[in-house]
Amino acid sequence: MLLWVIYDIQENKVRTKISKSCLNFGLYRVQKSVFLGEVAKNRFEELKLITKDVINPETDSVYFLPTSKEFIDKSYLIGQSFDEELVLDEITSKFFRI
Amino acid sequence: MKLPQNSSEFNEYSYFVTPSDMIEFTYCRRYTYFMKVLNILQHEEKRYNVRKGREIHKIRESQNIQYIRKKIPMVSKEINVNLISEKYKIRGIIDEILTMNDNTLSPLDYKFTNYNSKTYKTHKIQSTMYSLMIEDLYNKPVNYGYIIYCKDKNVLKEIKISEKLRTETLESINSYMEVLKGKYPEATKYERRCLDCCYKNICPR
Numbered sequence: 001m002l003l004w005v006i007y008d009i010q011e012n013k014v015r016t017k018i019s020k021s022c023l024n025f026g027l028y029r030v031q032k033s034v035f036l037g038e039v040a041k042n043r044f045e046e047l048k049l050i051t052k053d054v055i056n057p058e059t060d061s062v063y064f065l066p067t068s069k070e071f072i073d074k075s076y077l078i079g080q081s082f083d084e085e086l087v088l089d090e091i092t093s094k095f096f097r098i
Numbered sequence: 099m100k101l102p103q104n105s106s107e108f109n110e111y112s113y114f115v116t117p118s119d120m121i122e123f124t125y126c127r128r129y130t131y132f133m134k135v136l137n138i139l140q141h142e143e144k145r146y147n148v149r150k151g152r153e154i155h156k157i158r159e160s161q162n163i164q165y166i167r168k169k170i171p172m173v174s175k176e177i178n179v180n181l182i183s184e185k186y187k188i189r190g191i192i193d194e195i196l197t198m199n200d201n202t203l204s205p206l207d208y209k210f211t212n213y214n215s216k217t218y219k220t221h222k223i224q225s226t227m228y229s230l231m232i233e234d235l236y237n238k239p240v241n242y243g244y245i246i247y248c249k250d251k252n253v254l255k256e257i258k259i260s261e262k263l264r265t266e267t268l269e270s271i272n273s274y275m276e277v278l279k280g281k282y283p284e285a286t287k288y289e290r291r292c293l294d295c296c297y298k299n300i301c302p303r
Binding site for chain 2: 040041042043045046049050053
């Protein structure tokens with residue numbers, strides 16, 4: 001599934017933990033606190049668990065928004081946009097000529 | 099630790115199946131081949147879900163030991179019972195063995211996952227394996243197995259240990275032993291299971 005993760009976290013340590021987890025699960029950093037990418041359902045569950053255990057629910061918020069390629073295609077971006085092919089896993093590998 | 103009844107015949111080199119092994123085997127037979135025959139580890143302890151589940155099991159061992167569940171017609175319980183059945187070649191640690199009102203026994207297992215609309219076959223087979231072990235070592239009948247899904251909320255499910263389930267489980271154990279001897283098994287027919295499999299890069303589906 002395609003997943004947006006958007007967070008607002010006060011403490012640096014917690015924020016770093018969540019951002020590293022997102023990157024480890026194969027999400028791409030779209031903005032400073034916004035991630036997007038393809039994750040398996042089990043990985044999504046795991047990410048939710050980690051977040052639940054780490055954040056302070058009184059002050060922090062994390063949004064997990066499942067989406068689809070159809071919605072990404074319909075989205076409209078102004079300014080610095082992300083590499084759509086990379087995020088949607090359409091580029092599986094890059095070859096370099098030596 | 100409870101030894102088999104005729105411990106004089108105990109052979110430390112014979113292989114015993116654990117219900118956890120059987121869960122993986124039922125999910126996909128290639129799992130067992132890669133892990134037990136080729137010795138490629140899956141490192142499940144690195145997964146946060148697994149670590150969290152183990153923590154919860156530890157808490158259950160120490161907290162509220164005397165608790166008698168009202169939803170189950172039970173009298174008493176034993177916690178964390180380690181059993182080895184020579185007859186069925188099964189070994190394992192049962193989370194709880196419940197003594198019921200009608201003097202039968204029942205295994206109870208905690209699962210760190212959410213219940214979604216049905217009890218999976220893997221869980222049914224695990225419960226049946228526990229039941230076979232209990233019947234062998236306690237000489238008392240087992241009619242039902244219980245599973246508690248304890249991720250977001252506690253959902254209790256009852257499994258009828260039928261004859262059909264028992265024969266199915268024993269057949270599975272036999273096929274498991276064949277794979278252990280080196281037989282290359284068929285992969286699961288459900289391709290969705292491969293999406294999150296740790297062996298997907300080396301499995302020639």
